[in-house]
Amino acid sequence: MAKVIPFKAVRPTRDKVSLVASRSYQSYTQKELEFRLTYNPFSFLHIVNPGYKYHQDITGQERYHLVRNRYLEFKEDGIFEQDDTPCYYVYKIVNREGRSFSGIIAAASAEDYKNDTIKKHEDTIEYRENVFKDYLKTVGFNAEPVLLTYPDNNTIATIISETQKERAEFEFTTTYRDTHYLWRLNDEKVIDRIRREFETITPIYIADGHHRSASSYLLSEDLKAANNAHTGNEPYNYFMSFLIPESNLKIFEFNRLVKDLNGLSKEAFLIQLDTMFRIENRGNELYTPNKKHHFSMYLDGNFYSLYLRKNNTKFSTPLDALDTQILYKTILQPILGITDLRNDTRIQYSHGKNDLVTIKTKVDNGEFAVGFGLMPICIDEMKAIANAGLTMPPKSTFIEPKLRSGVTIYEF
Structure with a gap:
């Protein structure tokens, strides 16, 4: 009550x-x-x-x-x-x-x-x-x-x-x-x-x-x-x-920008991503994800679509199924070495009212090495996480x- x-x-x-x-x-x-x-x-x-x-x-x-x-x-x-x-x-x-x-x-x-x-x-x-x-x-x-x-x-x-x-x-x-x-x-x-x-x-x-x-x-x-x-x-x-x-x-979603590839070459980075994602080079197309567990990536002048492989879509909690958590667990933490999403200065967030051109511009001018675009989180996901007593990663929603x-x- x-x-x-x-x-x-x-x-x-x-x-x-x-x-x-x-x-x-x-x-x-x-x-x-x-x-x-x-x-x-x-x-x-x-x-x-x-x-x-x-x-x-x-x-x-x-x-x-x-x-x-x-x-x-x-x-x-x-x-x-x-x-x-x-x-x-x-x-x-x-x-x-x-x-x-x-x-x-x-x-x-x-x-x-x-x-x-x-x-x-x-x-x-x-x-x-x-x-x-x-x-x-x-x-x-x-x-x-x-x-x-x-x-x-x-x-x-x-x-x-x-x-x-x-x-x-x-x-x-x-x-x-x-x-x-x-x-x-x-x-x-x-x-x-x-x-x-x-x-x-x-x-x-x-x-x-x-x-x-x-x-x-x-x-x-x-x-x-x-x-x-x-x-x-x-x-x-x-x-x-x-x-x-x-x-x-x-x-709205919060997109992610990262300053470097954690010592990896572009090719080595893409090979590591391939373990968890189906990757397609979209060239100059401003690819925006339109399904859960799909991500947009901008790297070295090209947009990529990243689709989480189906054998990786078994989740035990509502948090595990959240796209911001998936991005953290599959890319940001294990590959790019970002463990503290709140305080690490290598990562920056851009809310979805700023479109993907913002990510492209910041990567093209050398301010960041790679950017990731996400789908917005929906109210049902937010409620499921709250009801389970769980918490989202920082900067998961711009409301x-x-x-x-x-x-x-x-x-x-």
Whole structure:
């Protein structure tokens, strides 16, 4: 039984929301970051980059305290306001390709994360979990929802659809040409229907935001231990999430680029590949795999198709059958000598929104020796791995939608 509740969001005023909303600050180049900080005083980037005001880089607890100060200044200046009553928020994104994503922003239970009602499919790094936990504890808010997904539900879908017939509270288009809409749901009867409907859904799956989920759970444990009057209803027992039906997710692949052939010649490398794969030289054809266990490879000016040999397709777990795991177990680890997919500097990842021309360009200019293209992982594979208590290799999925920071803020 999933516990998904409404909350009192802190939100920008309607006239400022398009100026406040930002992408995750790590996604900006330094030049982009400086431009936005210089010319947009309302950007949420000013909150998460407080050192800009003093023209210096600030890290650790000192930065966290300054983030808190900038956030409070935005509230004091009336840029942010908090809703008077707990609400669910219907959110919709229409991206530049015309694809639409709709779901509900709400507070999900940290206890559900602990008891596996909210399931994960990726490993997290303890150091990163604790760093973000300490950040959250100091700043006292979360401005970027975890992306959760649930089986399609007619009742919730009807509520979302009916809500979107009304005028949106927010409607703004970004420089990426994505249009964002937000509706506030504060009718008590509708709130109760949504809450009860989510109670019938189990499990729910993390699509994106594994570290944020883990850090939020650790924060809840810390604050619970420090609160002698703990009831379980405190805001720190929940974390802000964007819940979207499974059919509305868009999952892209992450392709792989490797800097060298681990001391092998091209010919020796191809001979080793032949043990596990049927190989065909496609020349200049931009070959894109269209079946599971088929891979594209670009090497020395040519594209190749790699088909996993049928006698190698007996798998004992859902993880064994995953294309990113197959690539790792058959090529990256045994032939190219890459054992640490997360930290080895010889490998780089390019998500599927960048096409195979990206791989070709990077190999042709000598930046990498070989590139591999994969099929996207599907939602059923992701769920099977989560249900089995397994985790995917790093960079197995690039999932949309991507929300903006600062549109809804959850305080604890």
